[in-house]
Amino acid sequence: MFEILDYLKDHVLMINLLIITIYLGFEIISKVPTVLHTPLMSGSNAISGIVIIGAIILVRQADSSDYLTLVLGAVGIVLGTINVVGGHAVTNRMLEMFKKK
Amino acid sequence: MQYIELLYIVSTVLLIVGLRKLSSPSTARNGNVIAALGMGSAILVSIFSPMANDQGNLLYIFGAIAVGSVIGMVYSKKVEMTGIPELVSVFNGFGGACAVSIAILEAYKFDASSTIGLMGTTYMALFIGGVAFTGSLIAYGKLAGKVKDWKSGISSYFNLVWLALCLGLIVYQVANPSAYEYLPIIILVVSLIYGLSFVWPIGGADMPVVISLLNALTGIAAALAGMVYGNMVMLLGGVLVGSSGAILTILMCQAMNRSLINVVVGGFGASATSVA
Structure with a gap:
């Protein structure tokens, strides 16, 4: 219990930031019009690909003979990049369609 | 180069501004570009910032980024307009899988000095990322017409029991880290199964809401991974997606005149009972 x-x-600063950011996320989105629901979902999905940074850190710290970490970490980077690059590209395509209307 | 980490602050600001602009019609396209710039700068900093125990391995990193970029670009160009929601679902699943791959590798690095907080955070990232991964693949299958709707009376009870099993295993593993060598793998498998059983009974028509919910989960998994690495961009970006995704999910439910509980538990568009 005391360990928790x-x-x-030890993470008071982080937890404070966490609470403020949660509130910020609520506030940013609360007035979004219905037409933007899907593009916004797609755009924020691309942002959730930020997890790729963890995979990059992992591979950078992996021993060069630790092939399990290198390969699994590289697979993680591939998947994360697909999430980020594909997500932003597909959001852009959706929003292009909006412009023509 | 030692000050390059300061650029993380710029990335965070770009992500916040980008998300804000994405949520109003006239600025949405710029918002997407700004968020993409924030992502790009955050990734560059993570590759080039000084780091303890840095082994390089840049070939693996750049190779993987090149492969992922090509695949992502090709599929986002190729997809039909009507197929975009299912593609978003697949992308979201890949983000969850990325969280899973780092969490399982970190789980096998723990030793006697690892704190309960660190282990708990890692296993929660593993669990939530796993649910987002398989759940998104089922959502994709339903939208693409490859997975048929199926629901039995016991599925909500099964899900409750299974959720308790997932969390119970995590608590046990954190309390007894070295009891069973294969327990992290078992937690991974159990989490992946929960993603399947959670989404499968929900009607195909409700999939957009479910994808938004799973997107919020991927964000939370990213935030938890950010706590594991003490990386502020991951933490803040992930939390931002988690909280805005949660609100967006609720707004999408309201647009259909339903409640979130009704969508998740009600299954099959049982809208007759909704009072949302």
Whole structure:
């Protein structure tokens, strides 16, 4: 139990930021018109690909003979890049369609 | 080069501004570009920033990014306009799979000095990322007409029990880290199955809402992974997607005049009982 409290105590700054950002996310989205629901979902999906940074850090720290980490980490980077690049590209295509209307 | 990490702050601001602009019609396209710039700069910083125990391995990193970029570009160009929601679902699933791959590798790096908080965060990232991964693939299958709707009376009870099993295994593993060597793998498999059983009973017509919900989950998995690495961009970007995705999911339900609970538990567009 105290270990959990210690963990929270050591991350007070992070937890504060977390709470503020949660509220920020609520506020940013709360007035979005219905037509933008799908493009916004697609755009924020691309942003959730930020998890790729974890995979990059993992591969950078992997020993060069640790093939399991290198290969699985590289697969993670491939999947994350597809999420980021594909997500932004497909969002752009959707929003292009909006413009013509 | 030692100050390059300051660029993470710029990336965070770009992501926030991009998301804000994405949510109003006249600025949405610029918003997407700004968010993409934020992503790009964050990725560059993560590749070039100084790091303890840096082994390089740049060939793997650039190779993987090149492969992923080509695949992502090709599919987003090729897809029919009507097929975009299912493609978004696949992309979201890949983001979840990325979280899974890093969480399972981190889980096998734990030793006696690892704190409960670190282990708990990693296993939650594994669980939530796994659910987002398989759940998104089922959502894709339903939208593409490859997975038929199926629901039995016990599916909501099964899901509750299975969720309890997932969380129970995680608690057990964090409390007894070295009890069973294969338990992290078992937690992974159980989480993947939960993603399947969670989405399968939900009617195909409700898939856009489910994809938005799974998108929020991927964001939370990214945020948890960010806590594991102490990386602020991952944490803030992930939380931003998690919270805005949650609100967006609720707004999408309201647009259909339903409640989220009704969509998740009600299955099959049982809108007769909805009072949303």
